[in-house]
Amino acid sequence: MFRKSKQKVTDDAQGAGKPAETKVSPSDPSMEPGGHRTTIAPDIRIEGHIRGKEHLEIEGSLKGTAEIRDHDFYLGQKGRAEGRFMAKNMRISGKLRGTLEAEDHVEFTQEADFLGEIKAKRISIEDGAYFKGGIEIYREPEQNAVAPQKPDADSNRTPDLAPEKRSVQKQEGN
Amino acid sequence: MADSAVPNTENPGGNSRPAGYTSMMLEFYFAKLGSLQSKRLLDLGPVCAENIMFFAHQVKKFYVCDLFLRFARNQSQELPEGEFWGHLDYAPQSFDGIHLWDFIDHLTGQQAATLVKKCHRMLMPGGKLLITAFDERFASATINSFVIGQGYQITLRPQFHLDLPWNYRSNRTLALLMTGFPKVKSFLYRNGIRELLFQRD
Numbered sequence: 001m002f003r004k005s006k007q008k009v010t011d012d013a014q015g016a017g018k019p020a021e022t023k024v025s026p027s028d029p030s031m032e033p034g035g036h037r038t039t040i041a042p043d044i045r046i047e048g049h050i051r052g053k054e055h056l057e058i059e060g061s062l063k064g065t066a067e068i069r070d071h072d073f074y075l076g077q078k079g080r081a082e083g084r085f086m087a088k089n090m091r092i093s094g095k096l097r098g099t100l101e102a103e104d105h106v107e108f109t110q111e112a113d114f115l116g117e118i119k120a121k122r123i124s125i126e127d128g129a130y131f132k133g134g135i136e137i138y139r140e141p142e143q144n145a146v147a148p149q150k151p152d153a154d155s156n157r158t159p160d161l162a163p164e165k166r167s168v169q170k171q172e173g174n
Numbered sequence: 175m176a177d178s179a180v181p182n183t184e185n186p187g188g189n190s191r192p193a194g195y196t197s198m199m200l201e202f203y204f205a206k207l208g209s210l211q212s213k214r215l216l217d218l219g220p221v222c223a224e225n226i227m228f229f230a231h232q233v234k235k236f237y238v239c240d241l242f243l244r245f246a247r248n249q250s251q252e253l254p255e256g257e258f259w260g261h262l263d264y265a266p267q268s269f270d271g272i273h274l275w276d277f278i279d280h281l282t283g284q285q286a287a288t289l290v291k292k293c294h295r296m297l298m299p300g301g302k303l304l305i306t307a308f309d310e311r312f313a314s315a316t317i318n319s320f321v322i323g324q325g326y327q328i329t330l331r332p333q334f335h336l337d338l339p340w341n342y343r344s345n346r347t348l349a350l351l352m353t354g355f356p357k358v359k360s361f362l363y364r365n366g367i368r369e370l371l372f373q374r375d
Contacts, residue, residue, distance in 0.1 A: 110335075123230070127319065128335045132239045132261065137230040141297040 035071065042078055056087070058094070077111045090120075091106065103138075176204045183295075199369035203304055204232070206358065206371070207271060215298065216264070217273040219243065220319040228322050237269070241277055242317065246336050255285075258275045262292045271302040275320055278348070279308055280338040286351055295353045297374040303355055304314050309366025310342045 039054035043062035051067045057074040058081055065084045066073060073087035079094035086101040095113040100106055102120040110128035119136045143173060207213055213233045217225065218241040230236040239261060248258040272293050278286050293303055306320065317338060318330035348370065349357060355372035362368050 002216055053200065123223060123226055125221055125226065127220065127222075127331070128243070129221065130243060131221045133237070135226055135230045135236045137227070137237065139231070154306055 026133075040079075042076075073102075074110075180237045192331045194327060195363045195365050195367060197322070197328050199304065199367060199371060200322065200341075201360070202325045202359055203271070203302060203371060206373075213270040214268060215271040215273065216269045218275070220275070220317065220336065222319040222321055222331070223298075224321050224323070225319075230361065237264075240300050242280075242333070242336055244339070245277075245280070246338055249338065259288060259292065262296065264296045266295050267298045267301075269301060270298055271304065272297060272318055273304045276306045276317075278305060278306055278351070279340055279342070280317070283341075283351075286341075286343075287353075288353055290353060290355070294374055299374055301374045302358070303352075303372040303374065305348070305370045305372065306346060307308060307343060307345075307368045307370065308340070309368075311366055312340075315340075 003011070011150045021165065035055055037057055038052065039057040040060045040062060042059045046061065047063045048127075049065045049067075050056065050062070053068070053071060055072045055074070056066055056068050058079040059076040060097065061080040063082045065086075066081075067138055068088075069086060070088050072089045073090070073097055074090070075081050075092045075094040077093045080096075081094065082097045083098075084099045084101070088103045088104050089092060090100055090106045090113045092100075092107070092114060093109040094111070097115050099119065101116045102118075105122045106118055106120045106123040107123075108114060108124040108129045108131060112125075113130040115132050117134045118137075121138045123135060123137075125131055146155070204210070210232045211234055214235055214237065214239040215229055215233055216239065217229065218239055220242045221238055221240045223356040225236060226236060241261065244261050245258060248255070262363070274289075274293070278289065281289060297303065308315070316332040316334060317336040320333055321331050323329055343351070345360065345368065352372050354375050356375060358371040358373045360368060360370040
């Protein structure tokens with residue numbers, strides 16, 4: 001049911017004609033490229049609770065909860081997920097209904113279709129993604145917003161973003 | 175409508191795409207909202223990650239619904255209009271502020287009136303409705319997201335995947351459309367963009 005994806009296993013799987021593993025994009029430093037990863041294959045449907053200590057990739061369907069704190073969660077373009085999902089970083093390219101809780105970063109690619117709630121430190125969304133949801137940003141205790149934070153040039157926040165750049169860095173509050 | 179002329183030296187010539195500008199309205203809007211910690215705001219797109227981070231840092235919870243994208247899909251697939259409006263299924267009086275940006279520019283009169291009614295229903299009494307409208311000269315321009323940067327500098331980012339009609343409305347037409355929404359403030363920029371703030375009665 002699960003496919004462990006170490007490098008040599010990936011090579012074997014490809015040789016056997018199974019769907020290729022989705023590689024972790026090195027362009028996003030918040031997504032850890034290393035470590036073991038479990039993949040739910042495209043023709044697998046799971047209902048229930050998953051808890052683990054390695055990255056989880058869903059190319060099939062998952063209904064329920066997944067708790068992989070300190071590790072990353074990926075939902076592939078053909079993947080479907082419904083429920084509550086907790087991880088360190090998340091990359092969503094498929095259809096997801098439910099709640100996402102990320103210790104750090106949630107990224108939606110343009111293929112994503114999301115409906116639900118998000119709690120995270122950072123969020124990035126590519127233009128073109130279907131997105132309807134409520135967003136709550138984790139803040140450090142001293143960063144509680146008490147007044148509008150005008151993004152002044154002399155603040156210690158992330159510098160202005162180029163128009164073409166879609167992902168954002170966490171804005172540090174004053 | 176008593177617009178305030180705001181100096182803006184960018185793109186006074188009227189290209190096919192308006193230049194960025196510094197929003198006077200955003201600062202005014204935040205001041206009008208008051209303490210933000212308990213506020214609930216809804217942004218109707220185009221979905222913009224930078225703006226999500228900007229607003230979500232100010233309020234306890236920030237809501238986003240990609241109405242542009244859903245409307246474009248609805249139009250291209252000729253789906254029933256009721257299905258589209260179903261995306262605004264939020265409970266009555268859910269929000270203290272709603273950001274429409276220039277969405278109204280892409281609706282027919284009837285559709286715009288329906289949207290105003292929906293916003294009236296979703297806003298708390300006294301809730302704010304933020305609208306941006308374009309000059310006639312941009313009637314065929316690409317749809318943009320309004321990316322908020324330093325010092326409320328707005329950069330317009332083209333949304334090439336969105337193809338929607340444009341319906342220019344004068345300030346007077348817009349004001350007439352806003353039943354139940356007395357106007358609070360408006361700004362007119364040299365680049366042809368208008369920002370308007372209305373308040374639910």
